[in-house]
Amino acid sequence: MAHRNWLTAGAFCAAIAIIIAAGAYFYSQEPTSADSRTMILPVDPTPLVAVTKxxxxxxxxxxxxTPAERESGLMFREDMADDHGMLFVFESEREVTFWMKNTPMPLDLIFVGQDGKIRAIKQGxxxxxAIISPGEPVRFVLELKAGTAAKAGVEDGDLLRHPAIVTAPGLAMPPPDSGDAPNVDAN
Structure with missing residues (x-):
């Protein structure tokens, strides 16, 4: 009887080892930020508007x-329309740093404060x-194809409007059903 229990336990351990090995194999096949797979997020139904001079x-x-989306960003993206970009939304205003490793496309990185105003525009x-940072806390970063900001006349101090920006905690919102725009100073 003890011999049969020992054999059963041995067979059970062998089965567990096979399952763990198979799981490790399939887990390693999941895409990671080190893979050359491009992350494509759904296009937001509301366009982002830059209010320029x-x-x-x-x-x-x-x-x-999300942290995973921000980590992957535009890595491995080889092309993008001039009127398209990615908005990175952070939980709070803070110092952020970016780099372009695994990003084959040159970019404009537009650093935006809690108030929706552009604090800095850097090239990637x-x-x-190389570390890319505005040197001050920001809440949002908009990445566009390189040269798009200049072509569109987007400059430091301009205001960006989008629901992801105006609904960020800390910005005053109009009362429900008031029909008024959010209380964001455009100066």
Whole structure:
């Protein structure tokens, strides 16, 4: 009887080892940020609007608002329309740093404060590990194809409008059903 229990236990342990090995194999096949797979998020139904000195400019955007989405960002993306971008939404205003490792496309990185105002516009070089930072706390970062900000007349101090920005905690919202725009100072 003891011999049969020992054999059963041995067979059970062998089965567990096979399951663990198979799980490790399949787990390793999941895409990671080190894979060359591009993350494509759904395009937000509401365009992001940049209020510039020469008028409003609209961009279709993907919103990266989870840690995994922000980590992957536009890595491995080889091309993007001039009127398209990715908005990174952070939980709070803080100092952020970006780099371009695994990103083959040059980018404009537009750093935006809690109030929706642009604090800095920096350029990202493809495949670079150089740190890109505005040097001050921000809440949002908009990435566009390189040169798009200049072509659209988007500059430091301009205001960005989008539901992901105006609904960020800390911004005053109009009373329900008032029909008024959010209380965001455009100066």
């Amino acid at each position: 020469s008028g409003e400019r609209s961009f279709s955007i993907e919103v990266a608002d 070089e493809p495949q670079s590990e």
